[in-house]
Amino acid sequence: xxxxxxxxxxxxxxxxxxxxxxxxxxxxxxxxxxxxxxxxxxxxxxxxxxxxxxxxxxxxxxxxxxxxxxxxxxxxxxxxxxxxxxxxxxxxxxxxxxxxxxxxxxxxxxxxxxxxxxxxxxxxxxxxxxxxxxxxxxxxxxxxxxxxxxxxxxxxxxxxxxxxxxxxxxxxxxxxxxxxxxxxxxxxxxxxxxxxxxxxxxxxxxxxxxxxxxxxxxx
Amino acid sequence: xxxxxxxxxxxxxxxxxxxxxxxxxxxxxxxxxxxxxxxxxxxxxxxxxxxxxxxxxxxxxxxxxxxxxxxxxxxxxxxxxxxxxxxxxxxxxxxxxxxxxxxxxxxxxxxxxxxxxxxxxxxxxxxxxxxxxxxxxxxxxxxxxxxxxxxxxxxxxxxxxxxxxxxxxxxxxxxxxxxxxxxxxxxxxxxxxxxxxxxxxxxxxxxxxxxxxxxxxxxxxxxxxxxxxxxxxxxxxxxxxxxxxxxxxxxxxxxxxxxxxxxxxxxxxxxxxxxxxxxxxxxxxxxxxxxxxxxxxxxxxxxxxxxxxxxxxxxxxxxxxxxxxxxxxxxxxxxxxxxxxxxxxxxxxxxxxxxxxxxxxxxxxxxxxxxxxxxxxxxxxxxxxxx
Numbered sequence: 074x075x076x077x078x079x080x081x082x083x084x085x086x087x088x089x090x091x092x093x094x095x096x097x098x099x100x101x102x103x104x105x106x107x108x109x110x111x112x113x114x115x116x117x118x119x120x121x122x123x124x125x126x127x128x129x130x131x132x133x134x135x136x137x138x139x140x141x142x143x144x145x146x147x148x149x150x151x152x153x154x155x156x157x158x159x160x161x162x163x164x165x166x167x168x169x170x171x172x173x174x175x176x177x178x179x180x181x182x183x184x185x186x187x188x189x190x191x192x193x194x195x196x197x198x199x200x201x202x203x204x205x206x207x208x209x210x211x212x213x214x215x216x217x218x219x220x221x222x223x224x225x226x227x228x229x230x231x232x233x234x235x236x237x238x239x240x241x242x243x244x245x246x247x248x249x250x251x252x253x254x255x256x257x258x259x260x261x262x263x264x265x266x267x268x269x270x271x272x273x274x275x276x277x278x279x280x281x282x283x284x285x286x287x288x289x290x291x292x
Numbered sequence: 293x294x295x296x297x298x299x300x301x302x303x304x305x306x307x308x309x310x311x312x313x314x315x316x317x318x319x320x321x322x323x324x325x326x327x328x329x330x331x332x333x334x335x336x337x338x339x340x341x342x343x344x345x346x347x348x349x350x351x352x353x354x355x356x357x358x359x360x361x362x363x364x365x366x367x368x369x370x371x372x373x374x375x376x377x378x379x380x381x382x383x384x385x386x387x388x389x390x391x392x393x394x395x396x397x398x399x400x401x402x403x404x405x406x407x408x409x410x411x412x413x414x415x416x417x418x419x420x421x422x423x424x425x426x427x428x429x430x431x432x433x434x435x436x437x438x439x440x441x442x443x444x445x446x447x448x449x450x451x452x453x454x455x456x457x458x459x460x461x462x463x464x465x466x467x468x469x470x471x472x473x474x475x476x477x478x479x480x481x482x483x484x485x486x487x488x489x490x491x492x493x494x495x496x497x498x499x500x501x502x503x504x505x506x507x508x509x510x511x512x513x514x515x516x517x518x519x520x521x522x523x524x525x526x527x528x529x530x531x532x533x534x535x536x537x538x539x540x541x542x543x544x545x546x547x548x549x550x551x552x553x554x555x556x557x558x559x560x561x562x563x564x565x566x567x568x569x570x571x572x573x574x575x576x577x578x579x580x581x582x583x584x585x586x587x588x589x590x591x592x593x594x595x596x597x598x599x600x601x602x603x604x605x606x607x608x609x610x611x612x613x614x615x616x617x618x619x620x621x622x623x624x625x626x627x628x629x630x631x632x633x634x635x636x637x638x639x640x641x642x643x644x645x646x647x648x649x650x651x652x653x654x655x656x657x658x659x660x661x662x663x664x665x666x667x668x669x670x671x672x673x674x675x676x677x678x679x
Binding site for chain 1: 296297298299300301302303304418421425553554555556557558559560561562
């Protein structure tokens with residue numbers, strides 16, 4: 074079954090229909106995250122964007138960031154929990170509402186400025202080639218568009234300030250953090266669906282994580 | 293990491309400048325830094341410092357009492373410093389274990405061992421933090437006592453800031469010296485305890501010298517609940533909210549070596565647990581054989597119990613010749629119902645229950661009960677007829 078949700082794409086400035094996130098992609102992504110295979114993580118992010126939105130070739134990395142965050146909110150978890158420490162260095166958890174991060178991304182001003190396409194680059198020269206800008210020009214642009222992803226109260230320590238920056242892989246690393254989960258649980262889900270309910274692997278992979286959780290919680 | 297990586301070229305430096313070594317300390321505002329500078333100057337807080345600070349703020353306290361309070365503070369402070377040391381060592385040990393990626397790849401057993409050790413360390417850390425907080429609370433309560441003793445008119449005007457500054461002075465410096473140290477040998481012994489073992493063998497740590505230290509402390513400083521309550525009002529920091537979620541699930545950490553992006557400093561708390569229902573279901577399936585074997589045993593047990601009960605009832609029927617009908621009914625009617633239920637759905641072996649039941653049979657309690665139930669039924673029928 075195909076599910077569609079609407080998401081605002083910054084470079085187009087419109088809300089577009091976006092297809093669901095598949096469990097198979099989520100599972101594959103996490104296997105790459107565990108292995109710290111950045112190239113493949115990037116490719117999986119790209120393939121998720123391609124599947125979810127037609128004509129995704131002209132999208133910028135900020136668009137892809139928004140799409141992936143939107144998918145995470147809709148089909149996985151809308152809140153990111155971070156472990157931190159308070160003033161007395163006691164361990165506490167801090168919650169980041171991801172929809173607020175998407176809202177903040179709308180503030181990013183990239184009019185008349187070419188932003189890189191991919192979320193991850195291993196070499197900064199590739200960004201320079203693609204955008205046709207100098208290092209200084211880009212740095213200037215970054216300084217002008219310094220927007221915090223989320224505010225952290227002063228009591229909470231150990232959570233650094235993360236800015237929207239389309240040039241330093243920070244979007245990629247943040248997405249990686251958001252999508253990372255305990256892969257053991259994913260294996261357990263596959264096992265129970267296959268063993269107890271006789272699902273085919275292709276069926277499992279095509280399900281959205283949300284649908285799967287709904288099914289498992291009701292059984 | 294490559295020099296030409298986008299993180300290096302275009303990365304925005306974090307204002308807080310959290311280095312991997314300074315993670316525990318975290319980020320601090322300019323005000324905090326200025327306070328720290330003042331505190332650094334007063335590294336050793338002596339009794340004179342305390343007196344002078346109190347005099348500056350027009351707080352008059354008896355000199356002997358000040359000495360006592362100071363010694364109490366020093367006592368507790370020593371424990372706090374020791375706890376801090378242990379916590380640091382445990383954190384280092386935890387890091388070591390978490391960095392053992394190669395050993396984890398060796399096999400499941402080694403992986404399990406490492407994860408279990410990490411969880412043990414985390415538990416110990418949580419316990420230590422709680423103990424440390426208790427000590428700090430004691431210190432705060434003694435400081436509060438000093439202020440409570442000041443019964444002059446100025447006492448009303450005493451700011452919370454003065455309390456906090458003294459607190460900071462006490463809690464920040466590590467070299468506060470007692471004026472007349474109580475049983476200094478104790479501390480010498482504690483300091484001489486082999487601490488390298490603590491890092492290497494975490495299991496020993498929890499049982500060895502620390503517990504003794506805690507016990508000794510309990511005798512020395514009695515809990516002053518009233519003072520603590522008052523003290524909580526002006527200290528609003530939520531100290532006892534030690535989150536233990538991390539103990540159960542080891543969060544996914546991103547190594548700082550692979551990338552220097554500020555996001556690498558963030559640790560996610562993984563919440564995606566498997567839905568409990570089907571996990572329980574699978575557990576039930578796994579334990580199904582055991583339950584089946586249990587039920588067989590229980591059936592056997594109940595059969596023997598039933599036989600025994602029947603034998604007892606026979607005896608009782610012989611004894612109660614005055615009521616032969618009731619006595620013959622008692623074992624048959626209420627019991628087989630319960631017994632059949634138990635036989636169909638045996639849940640837990642209840643030895644005490646059976647013994648009690650036997651005793652009750654001997655004392656003719658069920659007979660009376662049965663009569664009572666019958667009476668109730670009759671009453672109910674009567675009510676029904678009225679309705």
